[in-house]
Amino acid sequence: MISSSAVRRVLAAAVLVLAAAACAPEPVAAPPAAGGSSCEPGALPTLTAGTLTFGTDQPVYPPWYLDDDPASGRGFESAVAYAVADRLGYPREQVTWVRVPFNASIQPGPKSYDLNLTEFSITPERAQAVDFSAPYYDVKQAVVALSDAPVAGTTSIADLKGVRLGAQVGTTSYEAIVDQIAPAAEPAVFNTNDDAKLALSNGQVDAIVVDLPTAFYITSAELENATIVGQLPLGEGTPEQFGAVLDKDSPLTACVTAAVEKLRADGTLAALEQQWLASAETAPELR
Numbered sequence: 001m002i003s004s005s006a007v008r009r010v011l012a013a014a015v016l017v018l019a020a021a022a023c024a025p026e027p028v029a030a031p032p033a034a035g036g037s038s039c040e041p042g043a044l045p046t047l048t049a050g051t052l053t054f055g056t057d058q059p060v061y062p063p064w065y066l067d068d069d070p071a072s073g074r075g076f077e078s079a080v081a082y083a084v085a086d087r088l089g090y091p092r093e094q095v096t097w098v099r100v101p102f103n104a105s106i107q108p109g110p111k112s113y114d115l116n117l118t119e120f121s122i123t124p125e126r127a128q129a130v131d132f133s134a135p136y137y138d139v140k141q142a143v144v145a146l147s148d149a150p151v152a153g154t155t156s157i158a159d160l161k162g163v164r165l166g167a168q169v170g171t172t173s174y175e176a177i178v179d180q181i182a183p184a185a186e187p188a189v190f191n192t193n194d195d196a197k198l199a200l201s202n203g204q205v206d207a208i209v210v211d212l213p214t215a216f217y218i219t220s221a222e223l224e225n226a227t228i229v230g231q232l233p234l235g236e237g238t239p240e241q242f243g244a245v246l247d248k249d250s251p252l253t254a255c256v257t258a259a260v261e262k263l264r265a266d267g268t269l270a271a272l273e274q275q276w277l278a279s280a281e282t283a284p285e286l287r
Helices: 004-023 076-087 172-181 193-201 212-222 253-265 268-276
Strands: 052-056 095-099 130-138 141-146 165-168 188-190 207-211 226-231 241-247
Touching: 052 076, 076 095, 076 130, 076 253, 076 268, 130 253, 130 268, 141 172, 141 193, 141 212, 165 172, 165 193, 172 207, 188 193, 193 207, 193 212, 207 212, 212 226, 241 253, 253 268
Parallel strands: 052 095, 165 188, 165 207
Antiparallel strands: 130 241, 141 207, 141 226
């Protein structure tokens, strides 16, 4: 038989347990994770329920998008977008596109898209205002000039100092000029790569800096008398990488990152790169 004192001790312990439980905080929901319930196919908290909205610039250029038509699935980033959507459980008919200027896409504030693919390099400065997915492409910058220009024979970065250079505003191509080449004059800035190519053609600048795949396309399909002077070296540390842009602290970021990482692991990204982007091995590297 249990003594009365033992009963009192058991009841007291039970009261303490109940009191502790009443004061305990509510469980915090786990952040989105690969394979977790918050990444269930087609069930993400997107801007429009049941639809995944991609953003990109206007115009967009080959080899990233063809014919300024991001919804075609043709071009590297268009193909990557649909591959990511498929991984997240959104078939093509549940994908839509909006156009947002390059600089506006990476400004703080609410977004008109769920994620944006417009050759956005992942940088600490940009990451203060927006989220980035895992990188889907490692990129180098390249210098493009007219074939008959003196700068076309340049083999070193030192020889580019003082050359009239230009790039699209807000891009890492512009930053590469400032950080790696540091010409005596401030580089020319253009709203789009089309404006930069026009300036190169009419002699406003001696050369422009663009990402390497774009340089291949410019010199092979757009400007017959243009050539790639050379690639700028990557330097030390993490290479320049493109990532999808999302709203800051987006509930989709972890799920999109997981999708990109799966596409890299299963070889999809490598296959799309092989299909749509020219090989860097055919362009010289500036010393």
